[in-house]
Amino acid sequence: AQSVTQPDIHITVSEGASLELRCNYSYGATPYLFWYVQSPGQGLQLLLKYFSGDTLVQGIKGFEAEFKRSQSSFNLRKPSVHWSDAAEYFCAVEGESSYKLIFGSGTRLLVRP
Amino acid sequence: DADVTQTPRNRITKTGKRIMLECSQTKGHDRMYWYRQDPGLGLRLIYYSFDVKDINKGEISDGYSVSRQAQAKFSLSLESAIPNQTALYFCATSGRQGGSYGYTFGSGTRLTVV
Numbered sequence: 001a002q003s004v005t006q007p008d009i010h011i012t013v014s015e016g017a018s019l020e021l022r023c024n025y026s027y028g029a030t031p032y033l034f035w036y037v038q039s040p041g042q043g044l045q046l047l048l049k050y051f052s053g054d055t056l057v058q059g060i061k062g063f064e065a066e067f068k069r070s071q072s073s074f075n076l077r078k079p080s081v082h083w084s085d086a087a088e089y090f091c092a093v094e095g096e097s098s099y100k101l102i103f104g105s106g107t108r109l110l111v112r113p
Numbered sequence: 114d115a116d117v118t119q120t121p122r123n124r125i126t127k128t129g130k131r132i133m134l135e136c137s138q139t140k141g142h143d144r145m146y147w148y149r150q151d152p153g154l155g156l157r158l159i160y161y162s163f164d165v166k167d168i169n170k171g172e173i174s175d176g177y178s179v180s181r182q183a184q185a186k187f188s189l190s191l192e193s194a195i196p197n198q199t200a201l202y203f204c205a206t207s208g209r210q211g212g213s214y215g216y217t218f219g220s221g222t223r224l225t226v227v
């Protein structure tokens with residue numbers, strides 16, 4: 001069965017510091033991979049997605065993610081965090097031809113001034 | 114208007130009451146989903162539907178039922194609400210959009226069962 005693991009429940013970084021949020025998935029074939037962000041009291045916003053091709057994907061708000069098949073990972077990165085990036089981040093996977101999205105448990109990002 | 118509209122936005126109900134959460138979409142997508150979000154658990158799939166006559170249970174369907182009244186409408190019902198069904202509920206659709214493929218989520222319904 002498909003599964004997604006986000007090993008970090010909380011991460012705290014200083015404003016201006018770099019960020020990496022980890023995501024590992026379990027799926028036999030090539031997955032479709034997504035990162036969503038949820039600001040407090042808000043819905044879900046898509047940051048980026050990977051279907052195929054270039055394994056480094058650029059998203060909105062300066063985020064990028066890299067698909068590493070050998071590590072079953074799709075980590076999210078940002079070179080310089082802004083206070084407005086404080087939110088909860090969800091990694092999600094859709095298995096090829098499964099047509100349903102499975103989410104990780106989320107990572108809450110706190111940004112120190 | 115939003116592509117995926119959920120009603121109500123917030124609801125407080127009593128234990129044992131029947132409640133329906135509604136979802137409508139203007140995306141023209143065939144696939145629709147209901148998810149539940151709990152702190153520390155992420156979003157978990159309750160039910161999903163690939164067309165009007167195709168409805169499937171997700172990982173946490175117990176205590177819930179759904180109805181796909183039309184391609185654009187997918188309702189979630191709690192036949193007898195219990196406090197541990199207090200959560201944030203999201204409806205979503207999936208399909209082709211602007212040459213790409215992806216999911217569109219509603220703004221969520223916050224349900225409190227007292």
